[in-house]
Every structure is written in C-alpha cells, then in structure tokens.
Amino acid sequence: MIEISNVSKRYPNGRLALSGLNLTVEKGEILAIVGGSGCxxxxxxxxxxxxxxxxxxxxxxxxSAIAAPRAEIGLVFQxxxxxxxxxxxxxxxxxxxxxxxxxxxxxxxEALERVGLAEHAQHWxxxxxxxxxQRAALARAxxxxxxxxxxxxxxxxxxxxxxxxxxxxxxxxxxYDQPTMILVTHDIEEALFLADRVVVMQPxxxxxxxxxxxxLARPRDRLDGAFHDWKHKLLAELGHxxxxxxxxxxxxxxxx
Amino acid sequence: xxxxxxxxxGLVLPVGLALAWEVAVALKWADGRLLPTPSAIFATxxxxxxxxxxxxxxxxxxxxxxxxFGFGVIAGTFLxxxxxxxxxxxxxxxxxxxxxxxxxxxxxxxxxxxxxGIFETSKVILIAVGVFFPIYxxxxxxxxxVDRKLVEVGRIFRFSHRQMITRILLPAALPSYxxxxxxxxxxxxxxxxAAEFMGAxxxxxxxxxxxxxxxxxxxxxxxxxxxxxxxxxxxGLLALATSRLLRWQDxxxxxE
Numbered sequence: 001m002i003e004i005s006n007v008s009k010r011y012p013n014g015r016l017a018l019s020g021l022n023l024t025v026e027k028g029e030i031l032a033i034v035g036g037s038g039c040x041x042x043x044x045x046x047x048x049x050x051x052x053x054x055x056x057x058x059x060x061x062x063x064s065a066i067a068a069p070r071a072e073i074g075l076v077f078q079x080x081x082x083x084x085x086x087x088x089x090x091x092x093x094x095x096x097x098x099x100x101x102x103x104x105x106x107x108x109x110e111a112l113e114r115v116g117l118a119e120h121a122q123h124w125x126x127x128x129x130x131x132x133x134q135r136a137a138l139a140r141a142x143x144x145x146x147x148x149x150x151x152x153x154x155x156x157x158x159x160x161x162x163x164x165x166x167x168x169x170x171x172x173x174x175x176y177d178q179p180t181m182i183l184v185t186h187d188i189e190e191a192l193f194l195a196d197r198v199v200v201m202q203p204x205x206x207x208x209x210x211x212x213x214x215x216l217a218r219p220r221d222r223l224d225g226a227f228h229d230w231k232h233k234l235l236a237e238l239g240h241x242x243x244x245x246x247x248x249x250x251x252x253x254x255x256x
Numbered sequence: 257x258x259x260x261x262x263x264x265x266g267l268v269l270p271v272g273l274a275l276a277w278e279v280a281v282a283l284k285w286a287d288g289r290l291l292p293t294p295s296a297i298f299a300t301x302x303x304x305x306x307x308x309x310x311x312x313x314x315x316x317x318x319x320x321x322x323x324x325f326g327f328g329v330i331a332g333t334f335l336x337x338x339x340x341x342x343x344x345x346x347x348x349x350x351x352x353x354x355x356x357x358x359x360x361x362x363x364x365x366x367x368x369x370x371x372x373g374i375f376e377t378s379k380v381i382l383i384a385v386g387v388f389f390p391i392y393x394x395x396x397x398x399x400x401x402v403d404r405k406l407v408e409v410g411r412i413f414r415f416s417h418r419q420m421i422t423r424i425l426l427p428a429a430l431p432s433y434x435x436x437x438x439x440x441x442x443x444x445x446x447x448x449x450a451a452e453f454m455g456a457x458x459x460x461x462x463x464x465x466x467x468x469x470x471x472x473x474x475x476x477x478x479x480x481x482x483x484x485x486x487x488x489x490x491x492g493l494l495a496l497a498t499s500r501l502l503r504w505q506d507x508x509x510x511x512e
Binding site: 068097144 | 430504
C-alpha cells in the first residue's frame with residue numbers, strides 16, 4: 001500500500017508544485033493520475049520514486065517512508081532512457097545486476113519474451129522503433145519484479161496506433177505479477193482504458209480535484225457507449241480543473 | 257570498386273609531389289642537396305635499417321612514448337573521472353590543474369632535468385605531462401556533460417558510486433575519451449621529440465639532432481619520415497582497437 005499524506009513540494013525557485021496532497025493506493029490497484037501541465041503530477045511521481053524529497057508531509061510504501069529509490073518500486077520514464085552502449089538484453093539486465101548471472105539470464109529471457117522483443121536481444125537501442133524501445137524500458141522496470149510500478153506518461157511520445165497497442169500490452173504484463181501501478185498521463189482515454197481509479201489534479205498549486213472509480217467492465221472497449229460517456233465526464237472535469245479558479249462560477253460557459 | 261578508388265584519393269597529392277621532386281632533381285632542374293629526393297631518403301632509411309641503427313632508435317623512442325603515454329593516461333583518467341564525478345574533488349584540484357595547463361609543457365624541461373636528471377625519467381615525465389592534460393580535461397568535461405536522464409536510471413536502480421561511474425558515466429563519456437586518447441597520443445609523439453632534443457644517446461629525436469650537426473639532411477628527413485609512419489601507425493592501431501567499443505553509436509556518417 002502506498003500512502004501520501006499531506007504532501008507539499010516547493011521547488012527552490014519558490015514555485016509550490018504540490019500542496020497538502022492526500023492519496024492512498026491499494027496493493028495491486030491501477031491508479032491513473034490525470035491533469036494538465038503544471039498540476040504537479042510528474043512531481044508527485046518523482047516523490048514516489050524517491051528521486052526527490054517532499055518539502056513537508058509523508059510518502060510511504062507499506063508504512064515505511066520513501067526517502068530514496070527503493071528496490072520494490074520501479075519507474076518507467078516518458079522516454080525509454082536505454083543505455084545506447086548496451087545491447088537490449090544488457091539494458092534489461094541493468095536493474096538486476098545484483099542477481100547471480102544465471103538467474104539474471106533466465107529473468108531477462110523471460111522479460112524479452114513477455115514484451116515480444118526476444119529476437120531483438122542482441123540489437124542496439126538505436127535499431128529499435130520508438131514503441132519497441134519503450135517496451136524494452138517496461139521490461140527493464142518489470143524484470144526487477146517491483147511491488148509498485150510508476151509510469152510517467154510512458155506512451156505520450158508514441159503514435160496513436162502504437163500507443164493503444166502498448167496500453168493493452170501493459171495490462172497483459174500487469175497480469176503476471178499484478179504490481180500496484182500508478183500511471184501519470186494527460187490522456188483521458190488512456191487513463192480510462194487502464195485504471196481502476198482516476199484521480200484528476202488541478203494546478204496552482206497542484207492538488208487533487210476529484211477521484212473517480214469508473215464502473216467499466218474489463219476488458220474495456222474504447223468504442224463502448226459507457227466508455228465514451230466517462231471520457232466526456234472526465235474531460236469536463238479536467239476542463240474545470242484547468243480554468244482559473246476565481247472565474248469559474250462567474251463566467252458563463254459560452255464566454256470562455 | 258569505386259569506393260576503393262576513393263580510398264586512394266588521399267595518396268594523389270603526396271605521391272605526385274614526391275615524383276615531381278624526384279624528376280626535377282634527376283633532370284638537374286633542381287639541386288637535391290638541402291632537400292634530398294625520396295629515393296635518397298629511402299636509401300638512407302635502408303642503410304640505417306641494414307646497420308640495425310634504425311631499429312635501436314625506433315625502439316628507444318617507442319618505449320619512451322609508450323611509458324609516457326601510459327602514465328599520462330592513467331593519471332589523466334583517474335583524476336579526470338574523479339573530478340568529473342565529485343564536486344568537492346573538482347573544487348579542490350581543478351583550479352590548480354587549469355593553471356598548470358597553461359604552462360607550455362616544454363617550459364618544464366629545465367626543472368625536470370634538475371629534478372629527475374638527464375636520462376629516461378625526465379623524458380618519460382615530460383611526455384606524461386603532455387599526455388595528461390587533454391585526457392584529464394576531456395574526461396572530466398565529458399562526465400559533467402552526461403545526460404541527467406541516464407544518471408537517473410542508475411539512481412532508480414540504486415547504483416553505488418562505483419557502479420554509477422563504471423556502468424553509466426564512463427561508458428557515456430567513452431566517445432570523447434577515445435578522441436582524447438588519440439590526441440594525447442599525438443601530443444606524446446610531439447613531446448618525445450622535445451625530450452630527445454634535451455640530450456639523448458639514441459632515439460629518432462637524437463637522429464634529427466645528429467643529422468643537423470653532421471650536415472646530413474637525408475638523415476633528418478629519414479627520421480621525420482619514421483616519425484610520421486610511427487605516429488600514423490600507432491594512431492591507427494589505437495583507432496582500430498577502440499572502434500569495437502563504439503559500435504553502438506548512432507552517428508553521422510558523411511556520404512561518399
């Protein structure tokens with residue numbers, strides 16, 4: 001279980017990125033955090049990953065504070081961030097260097113198989129497409145078998161077709177070990193397709209505006225009517241979240 | 257076939273000029289006394305080779321360059337890596353080294369002779385000093401320039417300082433480092449001449465001085481040719497030995 005209680009983050013330049021944030025994520029839950037730019041969603045993910053420290057408040061995993069990167073927590077970045085000097089299999093082994101060589105080999109082989117890159121084991125990162133590289137990055141995070149997997153807009157740089165392909169793929173991968181997943185995205189459809197729960201954040205300063213638990217059956221269908229309705233509902237919520245606060249009640253919708 | 261011919265295009269100018277000079281002297285259009293013809297230089301080299309003198313001089317010089325280069329590379333790599341990685345170390349040593357760098361290395365010759373005598377030690381140290389600076393500067397700069405995003409991957413996997421250096425920073429800095437090795441080697445060849453000018457009983461630099469003092473330009477040129485061949489050969493070997501390390505690069509390759 002991941003707990004975020006009363007967390008604020010102020011950057012050295014004085015900007016308050018997060019203010020008094022509270023959030024609990026159950027083990028095995030898939031949570032999506034959506035919001036426009038500047039709402040602090042990436043900041044929150046960096047705190048959870050242990051890359052940054054909160055200015056005040058607590059972030060904890062299973063009751064112990066996250067003060068630095070932890071073995072139980074994996075992170076997939078927006079870019080693949082593969083080491084260009086390592087072949088794909090060595091890139092994937094990067095997170096399990098502490099394991100004995102034969103165990104490492106087994107796990108990497110299994111991970112390559114799962115993400116469909118088995119025949120690319122010996123390739124250089126430059127030889128992969130964007131989608132393949134991001135699948136390698138997923139494999140690198142999952143091969144360490146983290147209890148929680150954090151994803152920072154992992155598919156936003158990909159074309160629409162590859163993106164929906166990888167979203168389904170992510171669910172398939174989740175099914176193996178069912179890690180807790182926290183996905184930061186600005187793509188409502190992606191959030192709805194993947195998540196059990198969607199948290200909408202609003203900026204200046206970053207905080208939670210609303211939470212939803214869309215009662216959509218799995219596997220989810222983007223063309224389904226209920227999916228469509230929920231998409232509109234969340235879009236409207238996101239629109240409110242990014243509107244200037246003071247003006248929200250005073251201007252008629254048509255004027256904006 | 258065509259690319260083979262392109263590869264030879266670099267030979268046109270030097271071979272053409274040499275042939276022209278050879279013909280000019282043979283036809284008595286010019287006097288070859290102060291600038292001997294290629295055939296005269298070759299004859300001198302052949303005579304030196306037959307007597308065994310050439311091998312002695314070449315080996316003596318090669319040994320000096322190898323030792324000086326070796327020590328310079330070790331010191332430059334160690335201090336460069338340290339200074340690039342650790343801010344306290346950089347604050348401590350970098351200003352001093354930057355100041356020392358601005359002293360032309362040849363200016364140390366009188367001091368080195370007083371300190372280390374006129375024999376091998378002072379020569380090797382002079383060469384090592386010349387080799388040290390490009391390696392130190394390039395490596396520390398290259399490490400400071402490594403992409404933060406790759407370093408973060410190491411942080412997520414909780415790399416130790418040593419792992420961070422050997423698994424991420426040094427490989428990322430490798431392309432610059434190899435260029436620095438090559439320019440360091442070039443400087444090593446430059447400084448060996450200076451070192452052998454300051455008094456030597458053997459070596460190609462000694463041969464240069466000897467040719468001048470005995471009024472034999474063909475000996476001077478034979479020694480220059482030997483320097484050129486050795487310099488090119490060692491650089492080529494270094495490039496060849498390191499090219500495998502850079503296969504991963506996705507770099508610009510100019511069209512033919």
